[in-house]
Structure formats: C-alpha cells, structure tokens
Amino acid sequence: MGIRFxxxxxxxxxxxxxxxxxxxxxxxxxxxxVNAELASRQKGYGRGGRMAIETDKIVVLSGIRHGKTMGSxxxxxxxxxxxxxxxxxxxxxxxxxELYADVLREKEITIPRPGHADFAGAYKYNTxxxxxxxxxxxxxxxxxxxxxxxxxxxVLSQFNIVGEFEILSIGGECNPDKFNPTIxxxxxxxxxxxxxxxxxxxxxxVGLGSHVHWDRRLDxxxxxxxxxxxxxxxxxxxxxxxVANHSGDNVHDEMYYDTKCTRNTNNAxxxxxxxxNGEDLVIKCAMKPIPTMISPLNSYDIKTKEPKKAxxxxxxxxxxxxxxxxxxxxxxxxxxxxxxERFGSDNSEQIRKNYExxx
Ligand code: EPS
Numbered sequence: 001m002g003i004r005f006x007x008x009x010x011x012x013x014x015x016x017x018x019x020x021x022x023x024x025x026x027x028x029x030x031x032x033x034v035n036a037e038l039a040s041r042q043k044g045y046g047r048g049g050r051m052a053i054e055t056d057k058i059v060v061l062s063g064i065r066h067g068k069t070m071g072s073x074x075x076x077x078x079x080x081x082x083x084x085x086x087x088x089x090x091x092x093x094x095x096x097x098e099l100y101a102d103v104l105r106e107k108e109i110t111i112p113r114p115g116h117a118d119f120a121g122a123y124k125y126n127t128x129x130x131x132x133x134x135x136x137x138x139x140x141x142x143x144x145x146x147x148x149x150x151x152x153x154x155v156l157s158q159f160n161i162v163g164e165f166e167i168l169s170i171g172g173e174c175n176p177d178k179f180n181p182t183i184x185x186x187x188x189x190x191x192x193x194x195x196x197x198x199x200x201x202x203x204x205x206v207g208l209g210s211h212v213h214w215d216r217r218l219d220x221x222x223x224x225x226x227x228x229x230x231x232x233x234x235x236x237x238x239x240x241x242x243v244a245n246h247s248g249d250n251v252h253d254e255m256y257y258d259t260k261c262t263r264n265t266n267n268a269x270x271x272x273x274x275x276x277n278g279e280d281l282v283i284k285c286a287m288k289p290i291p292t293m294i295s296p297l298n299s300y301d302i303k304t305k306e307p308k309k310a311x312x313x314x315x316x317x318x319x320x321x322x323x324x325x326x327x328x329x330x331x332x333x334x335x336x337x338x339x340x341e342r343f344g345s346d347n348s349e350q351i352r353k354n355y356e357x358x359x
Contacts, residue, residue, distance in 0.1 A: 001341070002336065002337030003022035003333070007141060009141065010136055011138035012086040013080060018074075018075070019075050020076075023074055023155070024345055024350075026069065026071075028154065029064050033150060035056075035057050037147070037149070037153075039055075042055075042056060044318065049314050050316075056078050062074065076148075089131070109131050109134065110129070111311045112310065113296070113310040115288065115291030115297075116137065118134060137230065145326060149328070149333045152329075152335070155339075159205075159339070160203045161202070161203050163202075163328045164328060165197055166197070166198045166324070167321060170193055170194075171289075186317050189295065190293060192318065194286065194318075194320065195323075197327055198284050200281065201281040204270065205355070209276060217275075219271045219274055226283065226285050226331070229326050229327060231288050231323065234286045235283065236269075237268075240284055287320055290319060292310075292314075
C-alpha cells in the first residue's frame with residue numbers, strides 16, 4: 001500500500017489543508033525543505049499580486065513527532081493570509097446580506113473566463129455565482145500538493161532519490177536569457193503566457209510500477225498526476241511524441257552489461273513497460289497561458305445572457321515556474337507510492353532492509 005491524500009480549502013478561504021494517510025513510521029521530515037518547496041512554488045518572473053501577500057508555510061497538526069513520521073495520518077495546514085481581506089465574502093457562516101450587499105455584489109462573478117473551470121463548473125454545480133467554482137479550481141490549491149509532495153520527497157531522499165525541474169520554454173521562447181523580456185511584453189499587452197517544463201528524477205531503483213495491469217503502469221500514473229495540475233495540456237515521457245517520427249532502431253535504448261545494465265541513450269525516459277528501468281526518469285509537460293487576462297476575451301453573463309468581456313480581478317502573467325514546482329512534487333507523490341508498494345509500507349527499517357536486499 002502507498003500513501004493517499006486529500007486536500008481541501010478555497011483560494012481566499014481561511015486556509016488550505018491536506019491529510020496524508022499511509023506514510024510509514026520512522027522517516028525524517030525536513031520542514032525547511034517543505035517550506036522551501038512552497039517558497040519555490042511562489043517564485044518566478046511574471047507572478048501576480050497575490051504572491052506578494054502570501055508566505056506559504058506548513059503547520060503540521062498531527063502524524064509527525066520530533067521531526068519523524070509516526071505512521072499515523074499527517075494533517076497539515078497552509079494559512080491564506082489574504083483571508084483577512086475576504087472575511088465577509090468567504091465567511092463559512094451565513095452573513096447579513098443587506099448589511100454586506102455591496103461587498104457581496106462586488107465579489108460575485110457571473111461572466112465565465114474562456115479556458116477556466118468557470119463555465120462547466122457553474123453549470124455542473126448549478127450556481128450563478130462563479131466564485132463558488134473559481135475558489136476551488138484556482139491553482140492556489142496546488143500549494144497543498146507541493147507540501148504533500150515535498151514530504152514524499154523527504155522519504156525518497158533517504159534513499160538518494162532526488163528530483164528537479166527546469167523550464168524549457170516560455171511563450172515559445174527557448175532562450176532562458178529572453179524569458180523575462182518575453183513575459184514583460186505579454187504583461188504590456190495584457191495577455192498571459194504558458195510554457196514547457198522538464199522534470200527529472202535520479203537514482204530510482206529498477207522495477208517501480210508494474211506491467212501486469214493498466215492501473216499499475218507508472219507512466220499512466222505519472223501522466224494522471226501531471227495532467228491533474230491546472231493548466232497542463234500535455235505530458236511526455238523521454239523522447240515523448242517524437243517517437244512517432246523515427247524507426248525503432250532510433251528510438252529504443254540499446255543495452256550493455258558492465259557490472260549492471262548500462263545504456264548510451266535514454267529515449268525511454270527511464271520507463272519501459274510501465275516500470276522504472278534504472279535510468280533517469282524524464283518527463284516533459286506543457287502549460288497553457290492562464291485564462292485570466294487584463295485584455296479579456298469575449299464571453300457572456302450567465303445570468304442575463306448578454307455578451308460581455310470575461311471577468312478580470314488580478315492575475316499572473318506567467319506561472320510556469322510555479323507549475324514546475326508543482327510538477328516535481330506531484331511526481332514525488334507517485335514515486336513514493338510505487339516505492340512503498342515495492343519495498344513495504346510500515347516502518348523505515350523494514351523498508352530499508354527490503355530496499356538493500358533488492359539492490
Ligand atoms: C494562486 C493564487 C491566485 C492566483 C493564481 C494562483 O491568487 P488570486 O486569485 O488571489 O489572485 O495568483 O490562480 C490561478 C492561476 C487561477 O487560475 O486561479 C496561487 O497561490 O498559486
């Protein structure tokens with residue numbers, strides 16, 4: 001068994017929460033690392049005003065004692081400092097609608113943004129106030145996933161398994177020296193930019209995941225985890241979609257023996273048959289531009305049906321770097337699951353023994 005986790009929290013509510021069940025006992029959790037990952041998710045050129053308000057940090061409410069996992073569920077919380085400015089519109093309890101009519105009207109949203117969850121969410125959950133949808137669909141929720149993933153990576157790092165991400169392009173620009181002018185231009189035009197991200201994990205043992213059943217194949221699990229990140233539109237592993245353009249002899253990585261299996265190429269990106277093969281795990285993903293734009297697109301008011309420009313409150317011109325921090329941590333969660341499935345799930349000693357035996 002691996003870990004499972006749930007998150008809760010609205011973007012402008014009191015806080016964001018996560019409960020992680022299934023973390024084995026006896027692993028060190030480095031709170032500084034977790035908070036550094038949260039800080040990394042807030043970074044990046046082109047982020048909006050909200051990031052200047054927040055300083056995301058975890059408060060652990062259960063499951064970790066003196067810096068070590070206890071085997072019990074870990075409950076963690078991240079405060080939304082901005083809640084101070086949203087106490088009435090985001091109050092959990094009923095509020096006096098006459099007294100607060102102005103602020104409630106100001107925060108009500110009835111014009112969906114093309115590209116956001118607004119339209120389908122309002123229809124599905126039967127509301128005229130799109131705020132009920134965007135509060136949860138906001139990428140703010142990914143802060144909790146980063147915290148969960150960073151905790152998972154603390155466990156993995158005790159087996160020397162480490163991950164990192166890199167930005168490959170922003171708005172089609174591949175030269176990192178030109179990323180910031182590209183973002184500046186988009187900001188001036190009142191539009192937003194997406195980009196491409198690469199995630200790499202090193203020192204993975206052979207055989208995480210399995211070929212025996214569709215829902216145990218690690219590539220499928222990774223793709224699901226990455227695609228679940230807001231604004232992600234594609235995931236590729238290793239050579240990715242380019243495999244379609246080459247013959248087999250130019251795709252598959254030839255094998256040699258030199259005290260262990262070695263290869264000169266890694267087009268497979270570390271996965272064969274849904275299992276890790278001991279090479280670096282290499283994932284690429286593409287993020288679309290954020291739908292909230294100063295120069296908004298055409299839409300309509302879902303209450304009056306009148307044509308209107310889409311809603312704009314404030315936005316990030318570019319959140320690709322934040323997305324990279326989310327991606328590397330989401331992959332960390334999937335890898336820890338596969339690792340625990342392979343080596344045990346109760347305590348660090350048992351897992352260490354099984355891991356050493358399999359080397
Ligand atoms: C985000 C917080 C949000 C946005 C962004 C991500 O803050 P606010 O809505 O208060 O400005 O900056 O949200 C989105 C990209 C989105 O689509 O909703 C965060 O913490 O990452």
